[in-house]
Amino acid sequence: MSERSSIGPAGLAALVATGAIGGLIGDMGHVQSGTTVYLEDPLPYIWESQLWFPLMVGGGTAALGWIAVELGASAAEAERSEPLREAAAAIASVLGLYALTAIVRGEPAAVGIVLCYSVAALICARFARDRVDWLCALLAALFGVGSEVLLSAAGVFEYAGDVEQILGVAAWLPALYLAYGVVASRLGVLVALSRGPR
Amino acid sequence: MSERSSIGPAGLAALVATGAIGGLIGDMGHVQSGTTVYLEDPLPYIWESQLWFPLMVGGGTAALGWIAVELGASAAEAERSEPLREAAAAIASVLGLYALTAIVRGEPAAVGIVLCYSVAALICARFARDRVDWLCALLAALFGVGSEVLLSAAGVFEYAGDVEQILGVAAWLPALYLAYGVVASRLGVLVALSRGPR
């Protein structure tokens, strides 16, 4: 009898939905604050976002969660006893950081960058429990920031000129993706937990 | 010998004082930031607040704490071993959120709302330990937001026109009252704890 757990179709759907809705909520703040602007809109808008954005975040969340569980990330005691509380805190942390990255527009670059990386470090330190979580943080940063660099270079969207940038994306962007990667990994574990061992 | 605890007169007085002082500190930020304006001042001002405001918050805090204890909310291990630390963290969390609701004035509505609800969710996830805490959160939101809706409609005070509103009160207001309700509930438990079982 294996102790290994897995994520079923319903779990993957829950991760896609969580990521997509979270992405829409966060992106709304970026658009409303003028932090980012969509330059091309071939697809319909959902709230303030082009359709591809929530699909990308939703798909990424499911992929990271699936990778975490397949690589053997396991639930900690607090996650077993209070999975909903852990999931809510993890999601709220990343949404709060997402809003923070929008609120620092107009502040001196150094202040916003230090604040966002500090909060991201606190989120990672609070939720990461496993080497796999850190791998997911790196994967999220690599693919997330990489995708935005490419899409920005292709003229699909842009960051406001007064936002401190590296390769066309905000300097605080890696912090947001690192925290997101850790949380997506743990959400995968929590979703697998709800299904029990396979 | 019953294990049930209760709040004595001194405990109720402490809850009233904590709520009243916390309300004055928080309201000072709302008034100074122009988030809210008193339109009628039949009573004397305490700092920046009309006298009825600290009385309302103080009375509400004592009422919620009393309800929590009467309904059997019990202390967790961390609260028994370090009650002062838990109380200080709970109070500081709500005061910080209160200040945050003032600081987001002038930011895009979505950003401020997401940030305030995210922090409120983190406070609830950190401090709520019992179903009774969630009941107190709902009671605080119902009566707190309800009172403000009525007082705003009656022209006693108003939120600034640039603050996103629902029924005349700020859209982030339920978040503040939910977090406050959970904390008032736990402060009741901590005050009862200091008295021992009845």
Add this chain to the structure above:
Amino acid sequence: MSERSSIGPAGLAALVATGAIGGLIGDMGHVQSGTTVYLEDPLPYIWESQLWFPLMVGGGTAALGWIAVELGASAAEAERSEPLREAAAAIASVLGLYALTAIVRGEPAAVGIVLCYSVAALICARFARDRVDWLCALLAALFGVGSEVLLSAAGVFEYAGDVEQILGVAAWLPALYLAYGVVASRLGVLVALSRGPR
């Protein structure tokens, strides 16, 4: 065989480096936001800071860490099992508060002060584990704020005129030093831990 631990030369150097780099990162935000201005620059600048500033913070961090360990502050279970996580969270907390003190410039005084003291209280409640930590918080506030009062009076630097001040320094400054003192104390414990008992 004594259980007492101590900090060796490498540990002191690590504390000096951590404090110096943290001071440079935080001060960068204060200078870029115009919160503080150096009025005299007899020494070279490192990033945005006069050379004496990182030396003062680095030396203070090592001194506080050394005092904490000599006075017998001991490691808690979480610090023994995950020292890097605890150190990272502690450092990120203070850097985040440092950036927050820069970001509140331009906000109403009461709002910024309440937010900074609330976050400082949360940092102290999270990381302080020992009476010695509180002693270090007081020492940091006394010597840190005292030094800044003297240097401000001597015309070496000044806080912006729109920053609420007490004796020539920001009203939120004690909050920053109190949190810093607790964290410097715990970093001393963590550094001593890495060396084992003497």
